[in-house]
Amino acid sequence: MRAMQLITHGSPLELRDLPTPAPDAGEVLVRVATCGLNFGDLLIIKGTYQEKPALPATLGMELAGTVEAVGEGVTHLQPGQRIAAYTGFHGLAEYAAIPANVCVPIPDAMGFEDAAAFLITYGTSHVALDYKAHLRAGERLLVLGASGGVGLTAVELGKVMGAEVIACARGPEKLEICREMGADHLIDSETDDIREIVKSLGGADVIYDPIGGDQFTAALRACNREARILPLGFASGDVPQIPANILLVKNLSVLGLYWGGYAKLRPQVLTDSFAALIDWYVQGKIKPHVSNVLPLGQANDALALLRTRQATGKVVVDCTA
Structure with missing residues (x-):
């Protein structure tokens, strides 16, 4: 699979060919459709974010896609299910093996571009x-x-x-x-x-x-x-x-x-929040503003839109292109 990875802090991401991962117990394998970019991604590249992954690392804090396979012990998600997820990393790739408990099922009315621009x-x-x-x-x-x-x-x-x-x-x-x-x-x-x-x-x-x-x-x-x-x-x-x-x-x-700290501190806060927000989305009360969508290989250009403050709302990467 293709993935955009950070090799050294302060350098552009590199497009690399990696083995497609398999889900461990408690995980799902997701075929990633879209990845939403965030200011925190820029801080990770600089090495100044509060969470520092071991390098090389696949960046991308939030993703949307389709569950391809489920690991042992996962019962609430099934292959073929459409989800969004706040993962911290792994989003800028064609596939991601991520914890099942960070996945949020999305309604049919929500496209993948909106889903990748939604959670964070x-x-x-x-x-x-x-x-x-x-x-x-x-x-x-x-x-x-x-x-x-x-x-x-x-x-x-x-x-x-x-x-x-x-x-x-x-x-x-x-x-x-x-x-x-x-x-x-x-x-x-x-x-x-x-x-x-x-x-x-x-x-x-x-x-x-x-x-x-x-x-x-x-x-x-x-x-x-x-x-x-x-x-x-x-x-x-x-x-x-x-x-x-x-x-x-x-x-x-x-x-x-x-916000990300609530995933461990008090996850019910996020669960309740997502339920309210998805309900508002379905009712048509809210709609993400996505100013730019770029293909996976141009993720550095997409990040530059954030860095130079040229974007409004969200920048999304199409991981299928």
């Missing part, structure tokens, strides 16, 4: 806004990095949950996509004063931040009392230091979220 981005935003921040209808939600993979789903889910959504992104084209996904107010992070605009709108009750840096600082200063702040990542490269006195005076809550 929607899962992250739903757990952040619902389970962690308890976002309520009528509250004001500020989404930083709103045109990115997770940011765009936060805009969309915020509207489904009844919030007034402020989307902050770079440039008019990306902001237009945020508007199409339901944003009520738009802020250009390149030219606008985030703090002043958010305050003029009445302040933020929940802040969703995968960016960090100066944008986090500006958003913090525009919080309402008892606001909840969700640091989800630091795409700016700058991890902000939070002044405790501001948290004290405004009774703010900072709620860190490493």
